[in-house]
Amino acid sequence: xxxxxxxxxxxxxxxxxxxxxxxxxxxxxxxxxxxxxxxxxxxxxxxxxxxxxxxxxxxxxxxxxxxxxxxxxxxxxxxxxxxxxxx
Numbered sequence: 001x002x003x004x005x006x007x008x009x010x011x012x013x014x015x016x017x018x019x020x021x022x023x024x025x026x027x028x029x030x031x032x033x034x035x036x037x038x039x040x041x042x043x044x045x046x047x048x049x050x051x052x053x054x055x056x057x058x059x060x061x062x063x064x065x066x067x068x069x070x071x072x073x074x075x076x077x078x079x080x081x082x083x084x085x086x087x
Contacts, residue, residue, distance in 0.1 A: 020046065 020042075027042040028035040047059045048067050059067050 023042040023046050024035065024039075027038040044067070048057050048069070050057050054061065057066065
């Protein structure tokens with residue numbers, strides 16, 4: 001917990017906020033009317049991106065494995081993976 005513009009706050013919170021702002025800019029249009037529909041995609045991108053300090057993504061830290069993306073599911077057509085996804 002930190003307050004905005006507080007000199008004693010560690011840089012980790014400020015850096016995280018900067019990163020999230022960059023993600024939101026990438027997932028909104030110039031009109032900025034559809035951000036609420038695209039926020040789930042920005043969240044997925046953030047949670048599946050590896051951290052430079054831990055070399056793990058937040059998703060991987062919490063669950064122990066990387067999330068499956070639509071692209072990875074299309075490229076890997078193994079029956080075992082299909083069973084995992086369906087169960």
